[in-house]
Amino acid sequence: MHVSLDQIVRGVNDLPALPHVVDQVLKLTEDPNSTVKELNDIICQDQALTAKVLRLANSAYYGYPRRIGTIVEAIVILGFNAIRNLVLAASVHNLLNKEVPGYQLGPGELWRHSIACAMTARTLARRVRYPKPDEAFIAGLLHDIGKVILSVYVSDTYDEIFQKVRQFQIPFSQAEEEILGFTHAVVGARVADKWNLPESLVQAIAYHHNPQLAKENPRLVAIVHLADVLCMTMGIGLGGDGMYYSVVPQAFAALGLKPEDLESIMGELGDLFIDQNAFLPTV
Numbered sequence: 001m002h003v004s005l006d007q008i009v010r011g012v013n014d015l016p017a018l019p020h021v022v023d024q025v026l027k028l029t030e031d032p033n034s035t036v037k038e039l040n041d042i043i044c045q046d047q048a049l050t051a052k053v054l055r056l057a058n059s060a061y062y063g064y065p066r067r068i069g070t071i072v073e074a075i076v077i078l079g080f081n082a083i084r085n086l087v088l089a090a091s092v093h094n095l096l097n098k099e100v101p102g103y104q105l106g107p108g109e110l111w112r113h114s115i116a117c118a119m120t121a122r123t124l125a126r127r128v129r130y131p132k133p134d135e136a137f138i139a140g141l142l143h144d145i146g147k148v149i150l151s152v153y154v155s156d157t158y159d160e161i162f163q164k165v166r167q168f169q170i171p172f173s174q175a176e177e178e179i180l181g182f183t184h185a186v187v188g189a190r191v192a193d194k195w196n197l198p199e200s201l202v203q204a205i206a207y208h209h210n211p212q213l214a215k216e217n218p219r220l221v222a223i224v225h226l227a228d229v230l231c232m233t234m235g236i237g238l239g240g241d242g243m244y245y246s247v248v249p250q251a252f253a254a255l256g257l258k259p260e261d262l263e264s265i266m267g268e269l270g271d272l273f274i275d276q277n278a279f280l281p282t283v
């Protein structure tokens, strides 16, 4: 017997809300009148979060040569946008770092895929002059969050889905749609909605496998889609879901890119991912 979307939505409701601190950080970093002190005071209320943010800030991910010892230093050196990303990444780390057995993702693999996709999305955003590269980072980070929820349910039907993937050589999300009636992308969008994230992020998550269907902000959706396919092409966090995905032609068109551009983009990313462990600390 297959699970219904209603049952899944209940699973989404059981998911913890984003910590209050994260909500406040998102608001403060959007407000040009906020001060370093205000931001510091909010983050430091949560010691575990503070420790994770500092570990991420000191990973090779930011490539900052000197040790960042306090949140104030991190804010001043890296800036408000970077701090927002670090706080959000730190707060979803536990959720994404778990094993996701329904998708054959071992411990840490979804996190690796998510952070790589976030960095790829930000790189692409800069390349195509999308005005908010940080928004692209967050969309990339959260695009597969629905897998965490769906994994519990997909485990039962995994064999059936996977058989369909193999037999018809279709993407996993298409097999999900055909067998379950919905995909991890739809479930992920529900999570983003529950977390009160902006509609552009909800859409980017909902349509990351079908960017041509996005009603809002098609460029952001195309960036996340392309970043996801690139990360899968590079073999980062594949699991059972990594086969038979390709770039939807409309995504190239939305970004003004050509398939030939991918080679140089992947070259740039190769430099970024040269030492994966360095920017993926176990926080």
Ligand SMILES: [Fe+2]
Binding pocket: 143, 144, 184, 185, 208, 209, 228
């Ligand atoms: Fe996905």
Ligand SMILES: [Fe+2]
Binding pocket: 113, 117, 143, 144, 228
């Ligand atoms: Fe993905």
